[in-house]
Structures are given as structure tokens and as C-alpha cells.
Amino acid sequence: MLINFKGAKTYIGTGGKNLDNSKTTICFIHGAGQNHLSFIQQSRFFANKGYSVIVPDMPGHGLSEGKPCKSIKEIAKWVYDLLKTLDVNNIIILGHSQGCLVALELNRLYPSFLNGVIFVAGSNEIPVNQFLLDLSLSDEQKASNLMVTWGHGIDGDMSINNWPGHSHYGEGNNVMKMNKPKSLNCDLNACNNYKDGIDAAKSIDIPALAVLAKNDQMTPLKSGQKFVELIKKCETHVLDCGHFLQTERPKVLNSLILSYLLKL
């Protein structure tokens, strides 16, 4: 659905269902250079499992207008305001990659706002190398293509997909192309500059779920494993794939999330 939020047309995926405030809400936060289409195989799945689903396109991403947020803190505040505006309850936040930093910050800034938190391909920090930062300014398309390539495991290389006929690379590149120019650079800088992850991770008091990837080249497994050790109560799983677990291993990921939700 499209709403007017903070003066800009904002797209919110709801998994094809009408938003129902009485249900537990799962809010999916996309990663750098991504949009709601990162969660094609989660949004409809959970919307049809009795949850209210919110998959916002951040400002300047996907079908949302507006200027991209410049810091993780700014994105977290934006998400908080959005959820307040939508008047949803019993909120579980699921972040992918940069979205994990947003989830961490949201929980740090607004303690007891969340009922659950799920980290997919997450870490407490996502340093970005200068080459990619520069490239995202000088040749955004090339930077996007590189991220799509690095972001996938062998399934990306070999065009293996559980969704018949779909190519991870072809689809991934075009999802990134939907975003407004320079949004990727904004996102990468926001990731690179975020330094509150350790404190934020330590402050999590609610049960968390982390699903990491063995062949993740964007948020390497080692970094993810150190991160989950900072969280008091975190159920952790490692899947044999690349950074984009949502499309590379959707069925296993969905079942892990579902089982976590049922335990809350």
C-alpha cells in the first residue's frame, strides 16, 4: 500500500493482505541498496500465516519517494515513527544486513518497544571498504552489480533458484536499479559509520533469533558469530548459502522464523 508519510509517498508491502492491527506484526527492514522485494518469499508467507506484515521501502528506495536517510539512527527513528503512525502492536522486527543495524538501533533507542528481533545475515557492524564507497558514487550500477555478485553463494553463480525460472543476479540487479540515484551511497555510508552496535547488542533483553550464512561475503560469518555472542539470549543458525538467505534458502529461513515466533 502507498501512504503519505512525513510528506513523501511511502510504499509498504503487506504481503498482499490488509493490515490488521490486532495481529502480531512483523516488520521487515531491507538491506543497503535493497527494497521490499528483498522479502518476496517472506512477506506473503507470513501474511498468510496469521501475522500482520509490514515491509516498508525506505525513503528513496523501491516505490517510496523522498530522500534516503543518512544514518542508521535516522532510519531507526523513521521506522519507529512509521510503526507508531500505523498503530501496530506486538511488534517483531526482522532486519536483513543493514536492516539488522536498524533493528539494533531501534531497540537501543526505544527499549521495550519490540517484542522480538530477528537478525538475518547480521552483525553489530558493517564496515564498507573505500573502493565500494567510491564506486557507489562514481558508478552506482557497477557497485550494485558487484554487491549482487558478492552477495550470493553458488546458487547465484549457477542461477539455482527455488522460484522456477528466476535468476538471482538478474533479479537482484534490477531490484537495486529501482532505487533512487545515490541511495546506495547513502546506505553504505550509514552502515560504515554505525559504531553503536556493541552496546546495542548487549542491551537486547528480548529473545532474539539470528540466521547467518556460511558463505556470506558481505557480513562474514565470523563477524556474525562474534555479534550473536554479545546478545543475552539469541538462538543462532548457520545456513549453507550466501548473504541473501531470503532468496537463497527461503524455505529453511521461513521455517526457522516461524518456529521462533511460535516460541515467543
Place this chain on the structure above:
Amino acid sequence: MGENYKFDTLSLHAGHIPDKETGSRAVPIYQTTSYVFKNTQEAASLYNMEVGGHLYTRISNPTVAALEQRLAALEGGASAVACSSGMAAMHLVVSTICSSGDHIVASSKMYGANINLLQHTMPRFGINTDFVNPNDPDAIEKAIRPNTKMVFGEVIGNPGLDIMDVPAISEICKRKNVPLVLDATFNTPYLMQPFKYGANIVIHSLTKWLGGHGIAIGGAVVNGGNFDWGDKEKFPTISGPHFALNGISFWEEFGPSALIAKIRAEGMYNFGPSLSPTNAFYLMQGIETLPLRMKKHIENTHEMLDFLQNHEEVAWVKHPDLETHPDYKIAKRILPKGSGSIIVFGIKGGREAGQVFIESVQLASHLANVGDAKTLLIHPGSTTHSHLSSEAMKEGGLTDDMIRLSVGLEDINDIKKDFEKGFRAVKKLGARC
């Protein structure tokens, strides 16, 4: 990981890794109509298009999916759907994008069945087409109306071998917010990948060079994922509410793959032009050697061009790699590896000489196909385009003496010797006259 494999490697591997349970190196043929659901929740998930998977082979099948994913990878597209023939692919695209009252701009120099579909069949359903010279971007732009839903043409026209100026036409389409749909059968992704030049949708007859061995009929729609279907007024079938699935918008739910998702949910579901898993396997066997075959096809084609141009019994030779071809410069620009392995030529002596030639060769087969590993010949005026009037044939660049040659992979000297037999018979005919 992150290997970005090259074309030759993808031709062999894309869409399949060795089966984890059986270790099968080749793509298994899943010769099944349906798939056992683990539970009712899984069944509901598949029906609701919540997650990927297979429900019924009319809609998708694991062997066919491997082929589709290989094609998407080779074209650099977002997604693909394979179907029973190239014409089924064409129909899927038209019927998914267009509704009654809509309009198409199409090349006037195309394969007879493509023209037939747009000129005679679709108007019965309220979809009308204006046919325009494919080499005239201005005329294409002028023909686009507010209700035009696609511009359609063939990268290399069949059988006239006109080359569409894809970069120029794609710019026009982008400006007018109309998808450019190209039949890329004659070039295959080995010679040219239309998405790199701004096309939005590619259709293939897989029966031809991609399959390459004349053993299986098949087609495919490959979606570039690079078209914005967000205008709900203009593209209601993709971005407007779907008749099922709680009225979702395919554009909002599936983004770059909205077209293919819609084709599967409506076209494959309601019309049922599915490809058999066994044929998908045969076609993939062909694709494994596509780069090798295309190199040799082009090599032999260039040899045959020299041979025919210098033959006293040949009146004229047409191929886009010849400087005499009106689209030579465009071909050089967008088809630098070569402009395909179809040659059209005229035999001195007209229609009768053409018939004698075709009936006198031994190695080359007289049949209605192209892109086989074997050399093929046909006389379009009496076969593929026989339903067209003389005026329509002329408009399509056809003449009575024209022979369409699909150059095969045989030893080039054997093809030449075979043709000499045909030319000797033509010469005898001339002597009798």
C-alpha cells in the same frame, strides 16, 4: 561464490548443480505431472505464490525450471518461462500485456506466423497492430499511440534478414513508456543479448539454434526485469489488481519479475502451453554446446557467402554481414560476432530454377525449420509465406526466386559440393530452355 561465470560456462551449468541426493551430474528429467505436498500449509503456500516451488507441471516443473534459469542467465535477464513453442511464447506475451482495445506496433518484416497472429488472430480479440518498417525508428515512434502496449520485432528478421536498430528503438520505447519485445531466435544470446541494448522482453523459439538439433519444439519468454510496469492505467494486467490472490498487484509483489509471475499465474495456468520435461532436457543438451555450434555456424556461413557471391548461377545474395546489405552498419554494431547463419539468395532462372535446385541437392534437407546442426533449405514463397499475397510478400522483402539457407555444421567443402550438384541441375534446365 561471486564468480560471475562467463557465457560458455553458464551454457553448461546454469540452472543445475549436481543433485544432492543422487549425485546426478546431468539435469534429471522430472517426468511427472504433479508434486506431493508435505502438508496442507505447504499446498496453500504454493497456491498463494508465497514461496517458490512446483505445484503442477502445466505451471512449472524442475527440469523445465533448470532450462528457464539457464536461459535467464544466458540472456542476463531477471526470469524466464519456457513453453511449448516460440509461437506459444509470443502469444503468452501478447495476452499477458494486452487486452481488448489495446494496440501493438510491430515490424512489417517478420516470420509469417508472427504476422498472422497479430494481423488476423488478435484483432478478433480487439487487439490491433500497425505494421511498420523495422529499420525506420521515426515511423515506429509515429505509430505509437496512447493505447500502444508493446513494440514488437525480430532482431534478425525472418526471412528477409533485416536488422532492427535495437538501441535506437529501445530509446524511443523508453521515452514512450512502452516495452520493447524482441524475437531473438535468429541471434541467440551467443550473438547478441538484447537487454544490453535496452530491450525489455525477449522471446525465443528454442526449437532453432538454442536447441540446435531439430529434435524438440519449445519456446521461451525471457524477462529483462528492466521495465517499470507501475502505471496502473496503462498496464492494468501487471500492476492492477489480479483476479485472484486477494487482488494483488504483480508489480508491487514481484517487481522485476512481475511479468513472468503473471504469465505463470494466468497464461500457463489458464491457457496451458507447457513444455514437456523431456523436451526441456533435449533443449538443454543443445544449449550446452551453443557457443561451439554458433562459432562454427558463423564460420561456415561466411564461407558460404563467399561461395555463393562468386557463383555464376546465383543472381543475388543477402546477409547482414555483407557490405551490400542495407543494415550492414547496424549489424556490425550490435552483432559483432556475426549476424546469424541464415543466408537468402536468388537463383538465376527464377521460381522454376529454385525448385530444381532444392530438389537436386542431397546433403541439405528441404524442410520448414532453421537452426539445425544440419544444413537446411526452403523456398519461402511456396511454403512458410505461401499464405501471404504478392504485395504482402514484397512488403516483407520476399521474391519468387528466393531460397532460404540455414547453414549447418557439416564440413564446408561437402556443403559446397552438394550445392554444386543443385547448380548443375539448374544449368541443365537453362540449357534445355
